[in-house]
Amino acid sequence: MLAHLREHGEPTDPRDDIDTASLVRRFPRLAAVETRDLTVDGARGPQPARLYRDPSAAPSGRAFVWVHGGAFVGGYLDMPESHWVALELASRGIPVLALDYTKCLGEAHFPVPSDDVLAGWRLALENAHEFFGVGPDAVVLGGASAGGNLAVGVAARLRDGAGTAPAGLVPVYPALHPNSVDPGAPLDPASPIGRISENFAGPGGIRDPYAFPGLGQGEGYPPTLVVVCELDELRPSGEAFAEMVRAAGGAVDVHLEPGAAHGHINEPADPTALPTVEAIVAWIRRLPLG
Structure with a gap:
């Protein structure tokens, strides 16, 4: 699979209802959101980013x-997990900068994608x-699945001196341990999660607490919302991370989405997707600032 992705790039999504026009027809509130494509000077060259703002929405601050x-x-950036989610938040007065990053295809491994997000x-x-x-x-930092890993890892790096910490942290169905299916068990390199984790970490990186923040310390994180899904096999990773932060005295909330599976916010038509987005919006709006 990695060789195919390296040679041919991301396959075309077969869905015909996830482009912006289709999303606006389904969710008319998104029509006023304005977007602006940017680039970030990443670890190995420019990476795409996209800014979302709705000038008609009441600002959330x-x-x-x-x-x-x-x-x-x-x-x-055009996948619904990035684009639709960003449109929804922006339409509710929370401007968004959506980030892309170097994929671990071939010689690229951690910390390259983490450096891009940083x-x-x-x-x-x-x-x-x-x-x-x-x-x-x-400004709040968040991400989904692998992006949730990168967001939390960057938050840990910021905590430890890499820059200004976020006002809040929102990992959504994140993979925060080498074995995110069972954080307390040894990693089977031949398992699907083992292959993903080892490819991401690269040589010598599988125990790095910035690559897998669930291996690190729970102290020093900003207020955090961990979103987990009832039917997600990676749910134990998010829950274990939340407990680690809570045990260290951190402020952490866990939102469990009933009936949801991993990747559900990449499916705008999924009945569990919008409730998760609304839970994120509500939490960000409640976040004390200053």
């Missing part, structure tokens, strides 16, 4: 940097007033 998933080898975070804060209309102290 908060903004969001959002990172899609894709098992560290796929995903892109660069995107720094760009967001440097331009917070222009991009979002808020100060850098009002």
Whole structure:
């Protein structure tokens, strides 16, 4: 699969109802959202990013940097997990900068995609007033699945001196342990999660707490919302991370989406998708600032 992705790129999504026009027909509130394509100077060259703002929405006073998933080898800014989610938040007064990153195809491994997200975070804060209309102290960081891993890993790096920490952290069905199916069990390199984790981590990286923040310390994270799904085999990873942060005295909430499976916010038609987005919006709006 990796060789095919390297040679041919991301396959075309066969769905005919996930383009912007189709999403606006289904969700008319998204029509006023304005987008602007940007680039981030990443670890190995420019990476795409996209800014979302709705000038007609009542400002929330908060903004969001959002990172899609894709098992560290796929995903892109037009997938619903990135594009639709960002449109929904922006339509509710939470401007979004959606980030892409280097995929782990061939020689690229951690920390390259993490460095890309860190660069995107720094760009967001440097331009917070222009991009979002808020100060850098009002910007939240989040991501889904592999993007949730990268968001939490970058938050850990920021905590430990790499820059300004986010106002809040939102990992959605994240993979935060080498064995995210069973965080306390040894990793089977031949299992699907083992192959994904080892490909991401690269040589010598499987025990790095910035690659897999569930292996690190729970202290020092900003207020955090962990979103997990009832039917997701990676649910134990998110729950174990939340418990680690809570045990260290951190402020953490867990939102369990009933009936949802991994990747459900990449399916706008899934009846569990919009409730998750609304839970994220509500949590960000409640987040105390300053």
